[in-house]
Amino acid sequence: MSVLEALGSGWIRQRPPALRVAAWFLAVAGPAALTVAALPLHALLLQGGFLFASLVLVIALAVAGGIGPALTALVLTVMARGFLLMPPISSPSYGEPLNIVALAGFVVAGLVITVLIDRLAQLAAEQAALRRVATLVAHAVPATELFAAATEEAGRLVGADYAGMGRYAGSDILCVAAWLRPRGRFPVRGRWTPVRSLMRTVVRAGRAAPTPDRAACGTLADDARALGIRAVAVAPVMVGGLTWGVILAGSTVKWTPPPCTERRLAAFADLLAAAIVNEESRAGIARLAEEQAALRRVATLVARGARPEALFTAVTKEASQLLGVEITTMIRYESDGTSTIVASWREGGKPFLVVGDRQPLGGNNLATIIAETHSPARLDHYGDVSGARVIRIANAGFRSAVGAPIMVQGRLWGAVIAASADDHALSPDSEARVGSFTDLVATAVSNAQTLAELTASRARVVAAGDEARRQIERDLHDGAQQRLVSLTLAARAAQAAVPPARKDLDRELGGVADGLNSVLDDLRELARGIHPTILSEGGLVPALKALARRSSVPVELELGGVSRLPEPVEVAAYYVVSEMLTNAAKHSNASVVEVGAHVSGHALHLRVADDGQGGADPALGSGLVGLKDRVEALGGKIAIDSPPGAGTRLVAALPLAA
Amino acid sequence: MAFGVLVVDDNQSFSNAARLLLERQGACVVGVACTSAEAVRRVTELRPDVVLVDLALGDECGLDLARLIAGKGCGAPAVVLISAYSPADVEELLAGNPAVGFVPKSELSADAIRRAVRRSGRATDADALSAKGH
Numbered sequence: 134m135s136v137l138e139a140l141g142s143g144w145i146r147q148r149p150p151a152l153r154v155a156a157w158f159l160a161v162a163g164p165a166a167l168t169v170a171a172l173p174l175h176a177l178l179l180q181g182g183f184l185f186a187s188l189v190l191v192i193a194l195a196v197a198g199g200i201g202p203a204l205t206a207l208v209l210t211v212m213a214r215g216f217l218l219m220p221p222i223s224s225p226s227y228g229e230p231l232n233i234v235a236l237a238g239f240v241v242a243g244l245v246i247t248v249l250i251d252r253l254a255q256l257a258a259e260q261a262a263l264r265r266v267a268t269l270v271a272h273a274v275p276a277t278e279l280f281a282a283a284t285e286e287a288g289r290l291v292g293a294d295y296a297g298m299g300r301y302a303g304s305d306i307l308c309v310a311a312w313l314r315p316r317g318r319f320p321v322r323g324r325w326t327p328v329r330s331l332m333r334t335v336v337r338a339g340r341a342a343p344t345p346d347r348a349a350c351g352t353l354a355d356d357a358r359a360l361g362i363r364a365v366a367v368a369p370v371m372v373g374g375l376t377w378g379v380i381l382a383g384s385t386v387k388w389t390p391p392p393c394t395e396r397r398l399a400a401f402a403d404l405l406a407a408a409i410v411n412e413e414s415r416a417g418i419a420r421l422a423e424e425q426a427a428l429r430r431v432a433t434l435v436a437r438g439a440r441p442e443a444l445f446t447a448v449t450k451e452a453s454q455l456l457g458v459e460i461t462t463m464i465r466y467e468s469d470g471t472s473t474i475v476a477s478w479r480e481g482g483k484p485f486l487v488v489g490d491r492q493p494l495g496g497n498n499l500a501t502i503i504a505e506t507h508s509p510a511r512l513d514h515y516g517d518v519s520g521a522r523v524i525r526i527a528n529a530g531f532r533s534a535v536g537a538p539i540m541v542q543g544r545l546w547g548a549v550i551a552a553s554a555d556d557h558a559l560s561p562d563s564e565a566r567v568g569s570f571t572d573l574v575a576t577a578v579s580n581a582q583t584l585a586e587l588t589a590s591r592a593r594v595v596a597a598g599d600e601a602r603r604q605i606e607r608d609l610h611d612g613a614q615q616r617l618v619s620l621t622l623a624a625r626a627a628q629a630a631v632p633p634a635r636k637d638l639d640r641e642l643g644g645v646a647d648g649l650n651s652v653l654d655d656l657r658e659l660a661r662g663i664h665p666t667i668l669s670e671g672g673l674v675p676a677l678k679a680l681a682r683r684s685s686v687p688v689e690l691e692l693g694g695v696s697r698l699p700e701p702v703e704v705a706a707y708y709v710v711s712e713m714l715t716n717a718a719k720h721s722n723a724s725v726v727e728v729g730a731h732v733s734g735h736a737l738h739l740r741v742a743d744d745g746q747g748g749a750d751p752a753l754g755s756g757l758v759g760l761k762d763r764v765e766a767l768g769g770k771i772a773i774d775s776p777p778g779a780g781t782r783l784v785a786a787l788p789l790a791a
Numbered sequence: 792m793a794f795g796v797l798v799v800d801d802n803q804s805f806s807n808a809a810r811l812l813l814e815r816q817g818a819c820v821v822g823v824a825c826t827s828a829e830a831v832r833r834v835t836e837l838r839p840d841v842v843l844v845d846l847a848l849g850d851e852c853g854l855d856l857a858r859l860i861a862g863k864g865c866g867a868p869a870v871v872l873i874s875a876y877s878p879a880d881v882e883e884l885l886a887g888n889p890a891v892g893f894v895p896k897s898e899l900s901a902d903a904i905r906r907a908v909r910r911s912g913r914a915t916d917a918d919a920l921s922a923k924g925h
Contacts, residue, residue, distance in 0.1 A: 610847075614875045615802050618896040622808035625900065629815035650897050657877055666880055670846075675883030683879065 156198020157205070163190045164209035183214065184239045188246075195247040196254070203247040211240060255393075262286040263400055270408040273415070279408055280310035284380065287401045288312045291366070291394045293382035298370075298405075300378035309378070368398035372406045372413075380405070427451040428569055435577040444577055445476030448549065452570050453478050456563055458553040460531065462486055463539075463574070464500055465547040472500050475547065485529065486522075496520030499536040503548045509537040509564035526552060535559045537567040541575045541582065549574065591766035592701065599664075599704050606664040614656055621649040665707065672696070673703040677728065680711055685718045686726050686743070693731030702737055702787045705763045706730065709771075712756050713741040713783055721745025721781060735789050736769070742782040749775035760785075795821040795839035796904070797868070799830040799856065801849040809843070809899055816901035825849075827856045834860055839868050841904055844890070846874040846881060854888050861889035871907050873899060 164187065171183045187210040195203035214236060266283045274282075280298050288296025294314045299306035365383040369376045380402050382394065431451055434444050445463050453461040459480045464472040471493045477486040494501045496519035502510045512518065512534050515527040526534075536550035549571050553559060624646035631638045660666075668676040674692055681688035697703075710728055717723045723745030730739050749757060757773060764771040764785050775781040796818050800806050803825075810820040821837045824830040827848065834842060842860055846853040857870040870890040874881060877895055885893055892907030 610875060611802075615805060618875050619802075619804045619808040621897045622805070622812045622899060626808065626812035626815050629812060653875075653897050654877070657880070661880065666876060667884060670852075670881075671884045675886075678883045679880070682882070 152197060153199075156194055156202040159190075160194055160198065160202035160205040161209065163194070164206055164213050167210070168213040184210075184235060187214075188239060188243055191243045192246055192250065195250040200247055200251050203243070203250075207240065207243045207247070210243075211236060259290055259397055259400070262290045263404060266401060266404050270404055270411070273411065276408070276412050277309070280405070281312070283401050283405055284310040285312040287380060287398055288314065288382050291382045291397055292384075293366075294385045295383040296381065297383075298378065298380045301376060306379065366394045366398060368395055368402045370402040370405050370409070372409050377406065377409060424455055424566060424569070427455045428573065431570065431573050435573055435580070438580070439577075441577070441581060442476070445574070446478060448570050448574055449476045449478035452549060452551055452567060453480060456535070456551050456553075456559065456566060458551045458559070460485065460526075461549065461551040463547060463549050466494075466504055466545055467491070470494055472504070472547075486526075490522070492520070492522045494520075496523070498523035499534050499550050500548060503536050503538050503550075504545065507538050507540070507545050509535070509568055511535040511559060511564060513559070530554050533558055535563040535567055537564055537571045539571045539575050539578065541578045546575065546578055588766065588768050591762070592768075595705075595763055595766045596701055599701075602664045603669065606660045606666065609656060609660050609663075610666070614653060614660070617649055617653045617656065621646050621653065624649060665711075668703060668707050669700075673698060673706055673730070676703075676707050677710055677730065680707070680714055681728065684714045684726070686714070686721075686723050688714065689725060689727045691727070691729040691731075693729070695730050695732055695737070698732075698737060698789060701767055702789060705767055705769070705787055706737060706739055706785075708763060709739055709760050709783070709785060710741055712760055713743075713781070716749060716756065716781070717743045717745060720749070721747070723780070732789070737787045737789060739785045739787070740783070742780065744780045746777070747775045747779045747781050748777040749773065749781045794818050794901075795837065795841070797822050797824065797830070797833055797837060797839040797842045799824045799827075799842060799848065799853075800845040800873070801825050801847075802845070805845075805896065809896075812899065813901055813904075818901040818904065827851050827859070830856060831859065834863075834868060841908065842868045842870050843873050843894075843899075843904070844870055845896075846872055846876070846884070854884065854890075857888055857890040869908050869911065871904055 167183060167186055167190065187206070191203050191206050191210070194206050263286075266279075266286055269279050269282055284296045284298045288294075296312045297308060298310040299308045301307075365381050367379050367381040370378045370380055380398050382398060428451075431444070431448055434447055439447075449461040449463050453459070461478055462474055463476040465475045466472050471491050473491045474486055474488050476488060479485050492500075494504050497512075498518050498520040499510055499512055500522070501520065502512075515523070515532050515534075518524065518527055531552040531554055533555065534550055534552035536548050538545055539547040539549065549567050551559070551563070551567060624642050628639055628642035628646065631642065665676055665679070667679050674695055677690060677692065681690050698706075714726060714728075717726045721743055723743035726741065726743040728739075728741050730737060732738070752758075760773075760783075761771050764787060767787055769785060769787040771783065771785040773781070773783045794817075796813060798806050798809050798820060800809070800823075806823045806825075810823065813820050821839050822833045824833045825848075830842070830844070833839075844853045844857050844860075848856065853872055853874075857872060860870050861867055872885065872888070872890045872893045873896050874893070875896050878893055881893070891911035894903045894907055
């Protein structure tokens with residue numbers, strides 16, 4: 134810091150006290166010394182020399198002490214020249230007439246130079262202070278440090294005892310930086326309620342204003358009085374055309390701030406506005422990046438077809454972290470006017486709301502509001518909420534919340550609600566951010582629903598086919614087969630009634646009965662291919678045993694504790710094994726087929742493996758494709774591996790959930 | 792002692808044909824029943840030696856009726872299961888059932904019944920049957 138800046142940094146009281154005292158002393162002692170020194174000197178030196186020396190003194194005093202000492206010295210010099218350095222006090226050789234012009238020139242020069250130096254010093258100080266703050270802005274120092282530095286510089290520059298900076302938050306001012314002359318910067322806390330008249334002026338007019346210290350109220354004024362501050366100058370910090378906050382300087386003495394004070398404070402305010410804009414842009418970009426990352430993580434889960442529980446939990450967690458709230462919950466609206474919690478995440482992972490909790494809608498709470506409006510909503514304070522679940526949440530210390538609906542294919546499916554432990558804690562864009570998550574959830578739910586509908590439709594088609602076959606088999610059995618049986622018995626009954634002598638009749642009737650029996654066998658064979666009775670009557674285990682028994686290739690059965698299962702699963706499993714055994718017998722030249730079935734994890738697991746020649750390709754024959762369709766129609770998984778020369782292996786899992 | 796047979800089947804025409812055949816072959820059909828409840832009553836009333844039970848009794852299960860009848864302790868008649876299905880189709884269902892044997896309906900005859908009972912080792916019934924049989 135140059136000497137000029139150091140000395141010129143402020144108004145009245147900025148210079149170090151020692152320097153000020155020295156300057157005043159010199160203002161009096163200087164001219165006196167010069168006068169005394171000039172007395173015995175020769176006249177030739179008097180006019181020019183004395184005045185020149187005095188001018189130098191005045192300039193030095195202007196730099197060191199400001200206008201006061203300089204002007205004092207000027208006046209004293211004029212008086213000394215006019216009254217003391219004249220006969221009869223001084224020697225007769227000084228009796229030349231007073232050179233008025235020279236004196237006048239001295240006075241004018243002194244005045245002009247003094248004022249110029251003073252102004253220059255102030256300007257330099259101001260520019261230096263602004264430059265220091267601008268450097269901090271350019272280096273993007275954190276906001277707290279920037280505000281503290283700017284507050285201090287502003288306070289010093291305008292010569293105040295106290296400087297502070299506050300930000301508007303709601304109807305209060307949040308103090309962000311403060312500086313006291315004796316103590317330096319001090320840590321800030323607290324909110325002020327503004328001095329009504331002052332702040333209203335500032336907010337309305339958006340311009341700086343001095344304030345009277347009377348009739349001031351509000352905690353700002355209370356703090357001010359506590360510090361002994363009697364007068365304050367204020368400048369608004371305008372960001373984007375709106376009043377963001379204020380910067381103020383106060384004094385403990387009755388001091389009318391000069392007009393330039395507000396202008397200087399405003400200059401700082403402008404710099405700070407630029408910094409705030411930068412900071413907010415950076416923060417905005419950072420928030421955006423964070424939001425995009427969170428959404429991308431969720432979208433990846435959606436694209437991978439993650440299970441709903443996992444997806445919903447992930448959404449609640451990401452939303453919580455992004456919004457900076459402690460708890461986020463996802464609910465699903467049921468058709469009976471209740472809502473069920475499908476996922477909930479709490480900071481620290483402490484469980485609080487139970488998944489599956491079901492409450493009726495109603496009362497003043499976000500679940501109900503969203504259900505009624507189908508739009509995002511917020512509750513900024515839980516003062517008058519009602520409803521069993523929200524009361525529990527409020528009792529746990531939460532005070533405000535934001536929520537957005539999940540609309541699946543145009544219909545309300547559920548909602549995501551984020552709650553915070555502070556009121557007014559959620560920024561205005563919170564609803565939009567929750568909304569971006571709910572859009573993803575809606576996509577996932579829609580996908581899942583579509584998939585489920587498709588699967589159900591396939592399953593219905595398969596089941597309809599199986600039912601039709603069962604019916605045909607049943608009809609064959611109850612109708613044609615029974616009649617054939619009865620006819621056979623009737624023929625044998627007739628045969629039994631033939632007299633022993635009529636062996637020809639006996640033979641004829643026997644032939645009829647045999648013929649009928651053989652037709653019955655053919656029908657049975659046909660029926661067996663349509664639907665295996667033993668599957669419906671006895672279940673999968675006896676049916677697989679029957680398949681194994683009838684198979685021309687030896688079968689090793691391993692049935693691990695399988696009992697009766699849902700019919701579609703049993704049918705599918707039967708046909709899978711049946712088809713594989715048929716293929717093994719017809720194509721594979723296998724010596725043995727292993728068939729295994731066991732239940733685990735809510736699914737029936739099947740394994741069929743033969744040691745034949747392999748080379749089975751689903752693309753070549755419809756049999757294996759049909760198996761794939763059957764299994765997948767039930768939502769199961771199937772895999773067939775048949776490298777040529779290495780046998781054929783099939784693994785399938787059929788879900789047992791209803 | 793009559794070789795008494797009770798036929799339990801929900802198909803009337805079969806029951807009639809069976810009765811005609813068995814009587815011509817020397818067995819005595821003491822009665823016919825269409826449902827489980829009716830069958831249990833008839834067993835108590837008529838005390839047959841053998842009960843022929845169709846596997847598929849309408850909506851009911853012949854296997855269950857067989858267990859019910861056989862569970863009546865000693866003196867209970869022998870139960871032979873019959874069906875329009877061939878043995879190969881239903882073999883696994885018969886495992887563990889107290890019925891003494893299975894005869895496909897198309898091969899029904901008094902001899903077949905006798906053989907089934909004899910194979911099961913219920914000697915007194917077999918003697919009774921052979922005493923009366925051809």
